[in-house]
Amino acid sequence: MELNVQILRQAPDAAPYSQTFRLDISPGATVLDCLNQIKWSQDGTLAFRKNCRNTICGSCGMRINGRAALACQNSVANELKRSLQPQTITIAPLGNLPVVRDLIVDMQPFWQNLDDVNPYVSTAARSLGEGEFRQTPGQRAKLNEMGNCIMCGACYSDCNGKEVNPEFVGPHALAKAYRMLADNRDQATDQRLEEYNSTAGVWGCTRCFNCNTVCPMDVAPLDQISKIKGEILTQAQGLPAPRPIRHRQVLVDLVKRGGWVDERKFGLEVVGNKFRDLRGLLSLLPLGWRMVQRGKFPMSFEKSAGQAQVQGLIESVQSLEKSQAHQGVRSHE
Ligand code: SF4
Ligand code: SF4
Ligand code: FES
Known part of the structure; x- marks a missing residue:
């Protein structure tokens, strides 16, 4: 033809x-x-x-x-x-x-970003005594999906997060990062979660889904990124979390309480960190004042009609996420 x-x-x-x-x-x-x-x-x-x-x-x-x-x-x-x-x-x-x-x-930035997530089983595991470090078939099976990556660069090429944020390490690196978290031999889980908890790490992902769509090996990088986020959020419960985490937590919490977002509280809780961040609070004053002057500051808030159903749905998803996160990353048995 x-x-x-x-x-x-x-x-x-x-x-x-x-x-x-x-x-x-x-x-x-x-x-x-x-x-x-x-x-x-x-x-x-x-x-x-x-x-x-x-x-x-x-x-x-x-x-x-x-x-x-x-x-x-x-x-x-x-x-x-x-x-x-x-x-x-x-x-x-x-x-x-x-x-x-x-x-x-030039693949150099791609390899550098991979190196940025420290894609090696931690040295603590390598320094164990003599003999092999055996894994059960079940433990090894948890690494299969990410282990299929052939480093072709397709996900990196079409990643919207990478395009707008050069610091973002990219989907291939974060899929590998989750492979390390899921590896029962790795001893650096807490350190890794701290490192990946940034806009260069998992919070740089815009969830555009392109990486899952183009990956020729079904590595599903976005799914692996979501698992890392789930683990970070599980760890962050009750702590004064960084702003990207607070943004997500407050959004979910407000929708759970009211059925939709109470805008009066959103800025105070995300930017002001519930009155812990005074500089953040002060930065809201000019905007708040302009909103009051133009009559755009909501003085009252009414829960949505379906608040109870919304709350039930969110609680179900949260309990599912919690059990999956514990079964996934933490089951280094
Ligand atoms: S889902 Fe996230 S990591 Fe995947 S291509 Fe989009 S922005 Fe990049
Ligand atoms: S597209 Fe898939 S196989 Fe290629 S680098 Fe990304 S995760 Fe690996
Ligand atoms: S030539 Fe090796 S993957 Fe295409």
């Missing part, structure tokens, strides 16, 4: 440009087959990474028809079903990473 392959190309220190190649290729061929055919018969300067050709090595990550994917995993026929242009597949380099040339990106 006839196919157009439109590739976003870029030489070092030059502006990107689009180039279209025409191919005669079978619908069952992969996108990587298309790139090979272009390189071998039309333009030997086209640069892209590949190795295993079998969804193992993670080298051939790129943006195909607008989303990150592995070139060796996706067929021409399937890509044409997703394409917005007839008989055309568009290819671009991974996002959120600097382009070196054509479809090759």
Whole structure:
């Protein structure tokens, strides 16, 4: 069949440009087959990474028809079903990473972010006495999902949190972080939870779901991030938590109490930390005063009609989250 392959190309220190190649290729061929055919018969300067050709090595990550994917995993026929242009597949380099040339990106920030979460079983476990540190099949099975990661960079490429916050370590790193928390040999749970409890860590995630959608290995990074958040929130009960945690706790608490948010209390409890943070409280005064002047400060609050049902739902979810968090991370039996 006839196919157009439109590739976003870029030489070092030059502006990107689009180039279209025409191919005669079978619908069952992969996108990587298309790139090979272009390189071998039309333009030997086209640069892209590949190795295993079998969804193992993670080298051939790129943006195909607008989303990150592995070139060796996706067929021409399937890509044409997703394409917005007839008989055309568009290819671009991974996002959120600097382009070196054509479809090759510099993976250094990706590896650095992985290193930032300390992705090694803690040394306390490694310094145990002689002999193997055995795990039961059940203990090992808890690591399977995250252990499937092939470090292809697809999740990192399409991560909205990374795009708006360069400090955010990204989904691949946090999936690995949860792998460490779930490993019964690791002895650094408290230290890890403290490190991941920041906007560079789990609170940098905007829950856009892209990482779960594009991951070719079903690692489900967002699910792993949510488990870390659950553990942090379980630990933070009753403590003067940092603002991102307070924001979530107060929101849930107010909706539980009133069926919807009591805006008079929201700022006081999140920013003012229930009168513990005087600077935070003072920072609210100009806004509060402007709201009063314009008649936008709610003087009273009425619970919503379905408050009792809302409260029941929230309590059910909270008790489920609590039991899951205890069974998950803490069951290092
Ligand atoms: S869900 Fe979170 S980690 Fe995953 S891609 Fe979106 S912002 Fe990034
Ligand atoms: S989590 Fe999935 S998408 Fe992200 S690097 Fe690992 S295999 Fe690739
Ligand atoms: S070439 Fe190895 S995953 Fe595609």
